[in-house]
Amino acid sequence: MVENRPILNILAHLVLILGVAIVALPVWIALVASTHASNDFLGGVVPMWFGDQAWNNYSRMLGTGISTSGMPPVSWMMFNSLIMALGIAIGKIAISITSAFAIVYFRFPFRMLAFWVIFATLMLPVEVRIVPTFQVVANLGMLNTYPGLIIPLIASATATFLFRQVFLSMPDELTEAARIDGAGPMKFFWDILLPLTRTNIAALFVIMFIYGWNQYLWPLLITTGSDMYTVVAGIKRMSTVADTDPQWNYIMATAVLAMLPPLLVVIFMQRLFVKGLVETEK
Amino acid sequence: MASITLDNVGKVYPGGTRAIGDVNIDIADGEFIVLVGPSGCGKSTLLRMVAGLETITEGQIRIGDRVVNDVEPMDRDIAMVFQNYALYPHMSVRQNLAYGLKNRGTSKADIEKRVAEAAEILQIGPFLDRKPRALSGGQRQRVAMGRAIVREPAAFLFDEPLSNLDAKLRVTMRLEIKELQRRLGTTSIYVTHDQLEAMTLADRLVVLSAGKVEQIGTPLEVYRKPASTFVAGFIGSPAMNLIKASSVPHLPGTAHAGMIGIRPEDLTVSADGPIQMKVAAVEELGAQRLVHGHIGGDAATVTMASDATLSDDLNLTYRPGSLHLFHPETGKRID
Numbered sequence: 001m002v003e004n005r006p007i008l009n010i011l012a013h014l015v016l017i018l019g020v021a022i023v024a025l026p027v028w029i030a031l032v033a034s035t036h037a038s039n040d041f042l043g044g045v046v047p048m049w050f051g052d053q054a055w056n057n058y059s060r061m062l063g064t065g066i067s068t069s070g071m072p073p074v075s076w077m078m079f080n081s082l083i084m085a086l087g088i089a090i091g092k093i094a095i096s097i098t099s100a101f102a103i104v105y106f107r108f109p110f111r112m113l114a115f116w117v118i119f120a121t122l123m124l125p126v127e128v129r130i131v132p133t134f135q136v137v138a139n140l141g142m143l144n145t146y147p148g149l150i151i152p153l154i155a156s157a158t159a160t161f162l163f164r165q166v167f168l169s170m171p172d173e174l175t176e177a178a179r180i181d182g183a184g185p186m187k188f189f190w191d192i193l194l195p196l197t198r199t200n201i202a203a204l205f206v207i208m209f210i211y212g213w214n215q216y217l218w219p220l221l222i223t224t225g226s227d228m229y230t231v232v233a234g235i236k237r238m239s240t241v242a243d244t245d246p247q248w249n250y251i252m253a254t255a256v257l258a259m260l261p262p263l264l265v266v267i268f269m270q271r272l273f274v275k276g277l278v279e280t281e282k
Numbered sequence: 283m284a285s286i287t288l289d290n291v292g293k294v295y296p297g298g299t300r301a302i303g304d305v306n307i308d309i310a311d312g313e314f315i316v317l318v319g320p321s322g323c324g325k326s327t328l329l330r331m332v333a334g335l336e337t338i339t340e341g342q343i344r345i346g347d348r349v350v351n352d353v354e355p356m357d358r359d360i361a362m363v364f365q366n367y368a369l370y371p372h373m374s375v376r377q378n379l380a381y382g383l384k385n386r387g388t389s390k391a392d393i394e395k396r397v398a399e400a401a402e403i404l405q406i407g408p409f410l411d412r413k414p415r416a417l418s419g420g421q422r423q424r425v426a427m428g429r430a431i432v433r434e435p436a437a438f439l440f441d442e443p444l445s446n447l448d449a450k451l452r453v454t455m456r457l458e459i460k461e462l463q464r465r466l467g468t469t470s471i472y473v474t475h476d477q478l479e480a481m482t483l484a485d486r487l488v489v490l491s492a493g494k495v496e497q498i499g500t501p502l503e504v505y506r507k508p509a510s511t512f513v514a515g516f517i518g519s520p521a522m523n524l525i526k527a528s529s530v531p532h533l534p535g536t537a538h539a540g541m542i543g544i545r546p547e548d549l550t551v552s553a554d555g556p557i558q559m560k561v562a563a564v565e566e567l568g569a570q571r572l573v574h575g576h577i578g579g580d581a582a583t584v585t586m587a588s589d590a591t592l593s594d595d596l597n598l599t600y601r602p603g604s605l606h607l608f609h610p611e612t613g614k615r616i617d
């Protein structure tokens with residue numbers, strides 16, 4: 001549309017502003033709420049402007065946490081989340097890139113069957129297989145461990161599929177030139193394939209890191225010791241306290257803190273992305 | 283450096299397509315062999331079988347004295363130049379040249395020396411630290427050749443290396459390749475569908491059609507004595523006229539021929555000439571003109587001086603001894 005009428009411009013902006021407001025309002029409320037004292041919420045009214053307790057709330061949450069409800073400090077929960085998210089993101093990439101490599105570059109019996117089995121698991125997200133997975137993890141004694149948090153989530157049909165497409169788009173001549181140059185399969189993988197897919201890897205890392213960080217149901221199920229709590233599942237635990245009202249200022253401070261790492265990853269990795277996109281090499 | 287021998291080589295692709303049937307070629311040490319034929323005739327397949335990129339389903343290929351049927355490409359001591367260059371996009375030119383040597387465990391000092399030599403020969407010194415994407419097509423082609431020559435292999439294999447370049451560059455690169463091969467004396471097999479490229483490069487041509495060898499010979503042999511109607515029509519530009527013998531029954535000595543071949547430049551206009559041609563179109567080339575038309579039922583072309591007078595019907599005569607006769611059933615040459 002190349003219309004240029006002021007009234008349309010205003011309308012378009014109104015719609016956009018409304019959209020932004022709807023998306024941003026909850027974040028705004030969380031941010032504001034995290035700066036008040038806990039008794040500010042007793043009246044049942046949500047304040048819309050900042051209070052003066054920000055330093056107090058955040059330092060308490062990062063430092064000691066709400067020890068009365070048995071929660072570890074948020075900094076510790078964030079560390080757990082970080083381990084989990086990194087484990088999931090790196091694990092997913094490592095597993096999917098090697099399986100895609102096997103499927104595309106090696107001729108073995110039932111190769112296509114293997115691919116379609118992997119593809120079919122796309123239809124089985126964590127939630128569907130959660131009970132049997134829990135059983136297995138419990139039997140292996142991995143409850144309340146980092147491997148227990150990470151390993152059941154690192155298979156990824158989506159990522160395998162993506163890498164398969166990337167590998168299929170590599171010119172055959174490149175593979176052949178490498179063969180003549182004496183690069184065996186592993187050398188080819190490290191020297192040629194991996195450097196050429198690094199922008200895809202970066203993109204996938206961002207998506208998978210956020211996916212891992214935001215895991216909720218699985219950590220909630222298998223972490224029973226408070227030292228293994230992750231921050232996203234921790235928020236939920238804080239809000240269901242037995243006898244008193246939830247302490248919204250602390251909960252919201254935790255929520256704001258929990259939003260930070262994914263944001264940082266996006267901001268930081270975006271530069272890698274753009275760099276990768278500008279120097280297209282295929 | 284080595285000779286290359288193909289003994290009854292055949293190739294059937296897994297799907298059942300027969301790409302090559304019973305090919306025999308003896309390539310001498312240092313020889314420049316060009317495989318030429320129309321698209322889809324199996325040139326690349328044959329070359330890739332020599333390279334080790336395709337399995338050999340029938341027969342035997344030897345490089346030097348060694349049977350290489352089951353030898354990996356890297357151990358065949360060959361280097362290949364691809365149509366799309368196939369340079370590693372994330373490596374600098376220097377790294378591209380060095381990669382194969384590094385994989386073979388060549389010493390650092392030796393790699394550096396060889397890369398410098400190759401860069402000197404191909405005049406790519408100024409680009410050594412650039413990535414391939416920062417090079418023009420011709421420069422990339424040079425780098426691809428550089429990657430082949432640093433290896434100092436027993437043989438070079440080229441698969442239509444010039445077909446992505448513009449016409450002018452193709453001519454200069456063609457000469458450079460020829461000169462380079464002379465200088466290094468490395469046995470080479472070169473694939474192209476361009477008969478002119480084939481003629482100018484080859485010590486000997488191998489004309490392929492539908493996976494079979496039609497003729498092997500020096501460019502002049504093939505041009506002067508095409509072994510079949512296929513070769514006659516393929517080699518030479520403008521192409522040789524192929525006319526059914528029954529259309530020109532009165533030509534002496536052609537009684538047992540099925541087809542008669544006459545090159546356009548061997549025909550001249552002459553009022554009492556024995557061949558009648560109906561003119562359909564004229565192409566002006568400046569120095570001369572090409573007159574297209576029909577002799578009997580067959581399309582035919584004559585080259586004429588650009589100041590010659592034209593009419594719709596021409597009587598033509600031919601240079602004595604310039605007729606090529608081909609067998610009515612097999613299409614093979616009759617001498």
Ligand SMILES: Nc1ncnc2c1ncn2[C@@H]1O[C@H](COP(=O)(O)OP(=O)(O)O)[C@@H](O)[C@H]1O
Pocket residue numbers: 295296297299300301319320321322323324325326327328
């Ligand atoms: N991987 C393959 N599988 C099956 N058939 C193939 C394959 N590669 C080539 N062919 C067939 O083999 C024939 C020769 O192909 P090719 O050697 O590429 O011809 P050229 O290089 O002369 O154009 C063609 O008919 C082609 O369709």
Ligand SMILES: [Mg+2]
Pocket residue numbers: 325326327
């Ligand atoms: Mg080809």
